[in-house]
Amino acid sequence: MGRPSREDAFTAWVGDTQHQLYRKAYLLTGERESARDLVQQVLLSTYLAWRRVDHPTAYATTSLVRAFFKVAAHRRRELLSDDVIDVAAPHRAPDDTLTLLGALAELPPRMRATVMLRFWDDLSVRDTAGVLGCSEGTVKSTTSKALAHLRDRLGEEFTGLDATTATGATR
Incomplete structure (x- = not known):
């Protein structure tokens, strides 16, 4: 029996770390749907980079934080462009x-x-x-x-x- 396929290795890693990534994403966003979206985005980018990534969990954590920054910047721009901002x-x-x-x-x-x-x-x-x-x-x-x-x-x-x-x- 040889090395596991790329898909098998990735699937096993996702099974071990998906919940951990979701909890981190939730801590960052404070919203379940936003956290799920971030995790899906990170899982996709990690899969695409899988062959060249030595430490997938560290890679995914860095990707998660960077994706969060992008989303937060986009939301900030949306808020600034709105006529009314609810600050309650x-x-x-x-x-x-x-x-x-x-x-x-x-x-x-x-x-x-x-x-x-x-x-x-x-x-x-x-x-x-x-x-x-x-x-x-x-x-x-x-x-x-x-x-x-x-x-x-x-x-x-x-x-x-x-x-x-x-x-x-x-x-």
């Missing part, structure tokens, strides 16, 4: 998870991606910079600003988020 804050459920997701959704796309990569994926500052295509200093400052925003938004109960730890002092 969405209703927040009392559940902590929903509250945290709501606060994450308020972050600008780059901050949201940085928080997701650093804390959800537990990437180092260096690895996060690689995924985002920026310097380590940018990751540190973006993380610090995002955590400050989350603390302001969520209150004292989330003071356990330590900016020094988050910005790589320990990693």
Whole structure:
């Protein structure tokens, strides 16, 4: 029995990682349909690049974040071109998870991606910079600003988020 076919290897990888990619996409978008669309887009691009990709999960994560940035920029342009912009804050459920997701959704796309990569994926500052295509200093400052925003938004109960730890002092 030889090597598995390209399709078999890809199918096995998708079975192992599709749910993980969806959760990341949901953290970024805050919307189920948008998350599904992003995952489908990433799976297609990963399949097309499959033969030249050594680390498909890392490739897919980078593709996911970049696709999210493109969608967020497109939405921002649409909002700016609309006559009326609804800036009312969405209703927040009392559940902590929903509250945290709501606060994450308020972050600008780059901050949201940085928080997701650093804390959800537990990437180092260096690895996060690689995924985002920026310097380590940018990751540190973006993380610090995002955590400050989350603390302001969520209150004292989330003071356990330590900016020094988050910005790589320990990693």
